[in-house]
Amino acid sequence: MSAIHDEFRESAPEPDPFEPEEKSPSETNKPFLILLVVIGIGMFGFAFANVPLFQMVCGALGFGLNPNNESVAAGTGVSERTTEVLFMGNVADKLPIAFKPLDSLKTVRLGEEALVDYQFINLSDEPVYFKAVHTIRPTKADPHIGLSQCFCFDHQMLQPKQVANLPVVFRISPELGEDVHNLTFNYTLFKLDPSEYNPQGDVKKQGYLNDETNEGGTP
Numbered sequence: 001m002s003a004i005h006d007e008f009r010e011s012a013p014e015p016d017p018f019e020p021e022e023k024s025p026s027e028t029n030k031p032f033l034i035l036l037v038v039i040g041i042g043m044f045g046f047a048f049a050n051v052p053l054f055q056m057v058c059g060a061l062g063f064g065l066n067p068n069n070e071s072v073a074a075g076t077g078v079s080e081r082t083t084e085v086l087f088m089g090n091v092a093d094k095l096p097i098a099f100k101p102l103d104s105l106k107t108v109r110l111g112e113e114a115l116v117d118y119q120f121i122n123l124s125d126e127p128v129y130f131k132a133v134h135t136i137r138p139t140k141a142d143p144h145i146g147l148s149q150c151f152c153f154d155h156q157m158l159q160p161k162q163v164a165n166l167p168v169v170f171r172i173s174p175e176l177g178e179d180v181h182n183l184t185f186n187y188t189l190f191k192l193d194p195s196e197y198n199p200q201g202d203v204k205k206q207g208y209l210n211d212e213t214n215e216g217g218t219p
Contacts, residue, residue: 083107083110137184138183
């Protein structure tokens with residue numbers, strides 16, 4: 001048995017000391033995982049007024065907050081390249097909302113307008129007011145992302161038990177680095193004080209209500 005082990009050790013290639021060590025997926029995604037853990041333990045349970053604190057922590061972890069290049073959103077050039085986009089969502093501040101992307105993974109052609117819908121469900125018997133903020137991973141893709149429509153643009157409100165599907169319409173610039181093959185869009189919901197609510201953000205006015213599953217909500 002020892003002879004076999006010796007032969008295996010002799011045949012195994014020596015690592016090249018000049019070749020850069022590849023980071024494992026867990027190392028690459030470590031800042032993003034830290035962000036999700038921080039949200040999960042309720043560090044940001046201080047209402048919407050503390051979104052600047054969220055921005056500070058995102059900056060410390062290397063994330064931009066609400067990246068949106070309007071010139072990319074208005075662009076017309078389309079590339080043959082594609083990239084995979086993963087959509088995620090988190091709820092902060094103990095909001096009684098369940099929400100998720102209806103398509104969690106999409107293959108998107110660079111420069112082409114793409115759409116994903118998120119579904120929101122108010123689990124409570126009271127109206128819920130909130131604001132969404134988003135981050136993108138990797139952050140070097142931030143200048144190459146343009147959103148033309150997003151529920152994160154406005155304050156939002158859900159009636160008791162209301163279900164709503166709200167869109168994100170976006171483009172990814174053809175100038176995105178060729179070393180970027182995967183993107184992650186992550187949305188975090190924060191509680192909004194009803195006194196600060198902007199009616200323009202009312203989901204009822206955006207035409208994406210799912211009335212068939214609205215249990216007791218106002219149509």
